[in-house]
Amino acid sequence: MTSFVHDFPFDPAHGRTLDELLAVPAPPVPDDFADFWRARYAAAREVATEPELGPVEEERDxxxxxxxxxxSVGGVRIGGWVALPAGGAAREPVRHGFVIGHGYGGRQEAGPGVPLPLPSSAAILPCVRGMGTRALVDGIPDVSAGHVLHGIESRDTYVIGDCVADLWCAASALEELVPELAGTGRLGYHGESFGGGLGALALPWDERIAAGQLTVPTFGNHPLRLTLPCAGSGEAVRGYHREHPEVVDVLRYFDAATAAGFVARPTLVAAALFDPSVPPPGQFAVYNALAGERELLVLPAGHFEYEGLAEDVAGLVEARRAFFGKWLG
Structure with a gap:
């Protein structure tokens, strides 16, 4: 086990060794889990995304x-950023595309999504509904503790389902803006924390995405997460569950580890041994359940500053580059 000095009132490693983490299972699958998500995906693919590209805001990398x-679904207008190859007056050809998710802090700029994992790539970096300055929606809290509970009373109203649809619609918008990407099998997804959990829920149903990279993914094994204290959005869900135990029936449909069992495409998971915000057992449950080709990068910690962090981040960036280079061609 990795040990760090900290002042959290709980153990962010939750007492698990790596061998124990690699044995954490996914919870039982609801009989209509796949039908539920395929219907959500079909509805998202029917949306006319009508993307509008703004002027250049920055050029780098x-x-x-x-x-x-x-x-996106429900007629909600989503904002974010698109990165296109620079290259004089004429844009250079695009060989790869990426949809890049964000953490539960939202996204105020393209930031760490650039540089892109591969050269000659385009990417869309959306702010899912309610998160970040470019996707604020009346009635949806923009703070994680409120956002993660929005509409949680029903699987049909839970905001997490619509956030997943925002990613699918982002892929549609990117293909409309960069039509040479359509049908190439060279579209990838990567996301961290909140974006990692959303990615696990999105990947099984979208045949356009050829490979995915999930870093410290949240929403893995909700029944177990409800027993583990944390400093992230999961604590708000734990508090809600204490007053509304019936919420487990909704959470079953938004479990990233359950969804991972339907992910047949190659996936790289970077999971942490110590993480105060996203309990490591849930992260490893996502990796353990993956049905297709899978790779694991074990991180000492997630959501935590420690000596050597910069080197580990650089290692993750390189692992991501090698992974997508292998699977996107």
């Missing part, structure tokens, strides 16, 4: 970064 808006 070989790309020009534009603002973008597009339409």
């Amino acid at each position: 070989g790309v020009r970064i534009h603002g973008v808006t597009y339409t």
Whole structure:
């Protein structure tokens, strides 16, 4: 086990060794889990996303970064950024595309999504509904503790389902903006924490995404998560569950580890041994359940500053580059 000096009132490693983490299972699958998500995906694919690309806001790391808006399910207009290869007056050809998710802090800029994992790539970096300055929605809290509970009374109203749809619609918007990506099998997804959990829920149903990379993914094994204290959005769900135990029937449909059992495409998971915000057993449950080709990068810690963090982040960036280079061609 990795040990760090900390002042949390609980053990962010939850007493698990690596061998124990590699044995954490996914919870039982609801009989209609796949039908539920396939219907959500079909509805998202029917959306006319009508993306609008804004002027260049920044140029660095070989790309020009534009603002973008597009339409998602429910007619909600989503904002974010698009990165396109820089290259003189004429844009250079695009060989790969990425949808890049964000953490539960939201996204105020393209930031760590750039540089992109591979050269000659385009990417869309959306702010899912309610999160970040470019996707604020009246009635949806923009703070994680409130956002994660929005609409949780029903699987049909839970905001997490619509956030997953925002990612699918982001892929549609990117293909409309960069039509040479459509049908190439060179579209990848990567996301961290909140974006990792959303990615696990999104990947099984979208045949356009050829490979995924999930870093410290949340929402893994909800029944177990409800027993583990944390400093992240899971604590708000734990508090809600104490007053509304029936919420477990909704959470069954938004379990990233359950969804991972339907992920047949290659996936790289970076999971942490110590993480105060996303309990490590849930992260490893996502990796353990993956049905397709899988790779694991074990991190000493997630959501935590420690000596050597910069080197480990650089290692993750390189592992991501090698992974997508292998699977996206």
